[in-house]
Amino acid sequence: MCLSYILKKPLRFQLTEPVRYVNFMEIILLSAVQKAEVTSPENDWCRIRTQEKNQKQEEDKADLLFFVVLTKFDLYLRFSNVEDIVNSGSRPIPFTKGAKMRERNYSTLSYLLRVHDQIRPQYAFHATDETGWKEWHKGLRTKLSELLGGFPEEKCPLDAEILGRTEEEDYVREKLVFESEPGVSVPAYLLLPKDLPKGRKSPALLCLHGHGRGKDDAAGIARDDLDRQRFIRPLNYDYAHQFACKGYITLAPDSRCFGERAQDDMSCSWAFTSGLLLGKIMVGMRVWDAMRAVDYLLSRPEVDPERIGCVGLSWGGTHTIYTSALDDRIKVAVVSGYFSSFKDTLIDRGECPCQYVPNILKYADLPDIVALIAPRPLLIENGTRDPLYTLEVVKEEYKKLERVYEVLGVPERVDIDIFEGGHQFSGRKAFDWFDRWL
Numbered sequence: 176m177c178l179s180y181i182l183k184k185p186l187r188f189q190l191t192e193p194v195r196y197v198n199f200m201e202i203i204l205l206s207a208v209q210k211a212e213v214t215s216p217e218n219d220w221c222r223i224r225t226q227e228k229n230q231k232q233e234e235d236k237a238d239l240l241f242f243v244v245l246t247k248f249d250l251y252l253r254f255s256n257v258e259d260i261v262n263s264g265s266r267p268i269p270f271t272k273g274a275k276m277r278e279r280n281y282s283t284l285s286y287l288l289r290v291h292d293q294i295r296p297q298y299a300f301h302a303t304d305e306t307g308w309k310e311w312h313k314g315l316r317t318k319l320s321e322l323l324g325g326f327p328e329e330k331c332p333l334d335a336e337i338l339g340r341t342e343e344e345d346y347v348r349e350k351l352v353f354e355s356e357p358g359v360s361v362p363a364y365l366l367l368p369k370d371l372p373k374g375r376k377s378p379a380l381l382c383l384h385g386h387g388r389g390k391d392d393a394a395g396i397a398r399d400d401l402d403r404q405r406f407i408r409p410l411n412y413d414y415a416h417q418f419a420c421k422g423y424i425t426l427a428p429d430s431r432c433f434g435e436r437a438q439d440d441m442s443c444s445w446a447f448t449s450g451l452l453l454g455k456i457m458v459g460m461r462v463w464d465a466m467r468a469v470d471y472l473l474s475r476p477e478v479d480p481e482r483i484g485c486v487g488l489s490w491g492g493t494h495t496i497y498t499s500a501l502d503d504r505i506k507v508a509v510v511s512g513y514f515s516s517f518k519d520t521l522i523d524r525g526e527c528p529c530q531y532v533p534n535i536l537k538y539a540d541l542p543d544i545v546a547l548i549a550p551r552p553l554l555i556e557n558g559t560r561d562p563l564y565t566l567e568v569v570k571e572e573y574k575k576l577e578r579v580y581e582v583l584g585v586p587e588r589v590d591i592d593i594f595e596g597g598h599q600f601s602g603r604k605a606f607d608w609f610d611r612w613l
């Protein structure tokens with residue numbers, strides 16, 4: 176989306192519930208709003224108009240709002256009188272005296288929820304023994320690859336290049352780039368702890384970022400303390416940095432449309448919709464890049480091929496799920512801030528389209544996809560105040576994962592860290608989890 180488009184049109188947030196809730200993005204939003212005009216709701220939208228000031232101010236402000244809108248980091252603007260919403264929309268036309276209307280339903284959401292309730296996913300997990308699990312696993316994996324748009328039949332050479340090295344206190348950070356498919360370049364940071372044992376291969380983690388600034392967030396890179404306060408600390412986002420400080424080799428690549436790959440003003444939602452025309456699914460394209468990132472790790476002499484893990488927050492959690500579900504080379508996974516049912520997280524709430532996989536609920540719900548990681552060790556992290564999920568649903572859906580690991584006779588290989596916090600990386604159990612299993 177180009178900046179001028181935003182500047183010309185008022186930004187609009189849909190108001191959905193009779194409460195006002197602003198979470199950690201409050202500071203960013205308010206700083207943006209202070210420069211903008213928030214008109215009281217005249218219909219079911221709250222308008223935030225940019226004012227005609229000098230161009231630089233406008234761009235700064237639009238950048239902030241752009242970030243808020245596109246990342247949808249837990250942002251809910253709601254107002255206090257539900258009647259205002261119910262009676263809003265186009266100006267009501269009075270009924271003719273004595274006229275009656277049969278019961279009608281104008282809600283698209285309720286229609287979609289009815290469709291959802293009628294669906295019985297073909298690959299919902301019902302196996303009771305290992306033989307049943309094998310059949311289910313093979314069937315769903317094959318179907319999932321198909322739903323993701325398929326993968327290239329051949330792997331192109333990585334043609335990797337190290338572009339620079341930066342000395343940090345606990346590790347050396349290499350800036351590198353490799354090709355994931357012909358003409359598709361993936362920039363990444365590789366963090367190499369300084370105390371790696373000589374003559375022995377070490378465990379490595381693929382650290383996948385969520386919406387935001389790309390690999391810089393995971394690697395903990397910020398221009399100044401303000402940026403750090405704004406982008407990294409609220410989410411405890413720099414897990415590639417944190418794990419490197421604990422002795423893990425970590426690789427943090429840019430996902431398509433983020434970081435250095437945010438080219439041509441193409442947002443991830445635009446890339447998703449354009450890709451649909453071509454049979455290219457955003458999740459699938461990104462999973463392929465992550466698989467090639469594993470290839471890159473395996474090309475490094477320092478990395479133990481039997482000890483590769485994957486971790487990610489938010490969209491990075493999505494990315495971790497789909498990549499780990501389809502790539503057995505990942506031996507341990509930590510999924511942070513991305514576990515519930517599809518209904519809870521992607522239908523009841525609307526999220527960035529880039530994480531949607533067309534038709535998937537005909538075949539599997541999110542816990543079934545996550546369960547493809549079994550019997551490999553898997554830790555789920557969910558904050559009690561994460562507004563993107565309903566905690567009761569998370570707990571209920573987690574029981575499905577436990578059942579899969581029980582059927583496989585390895586119940587100790589799945590765990591959940593429900594921590595006091597919001598949409599953020601916890602780490603409370605994650606460090607021990609990788610230490611234990613990797």
Ligand SMILES: [Zn+2]
Nearest residue numbers: 443444527529
């Ligand atoms: Zn997105």
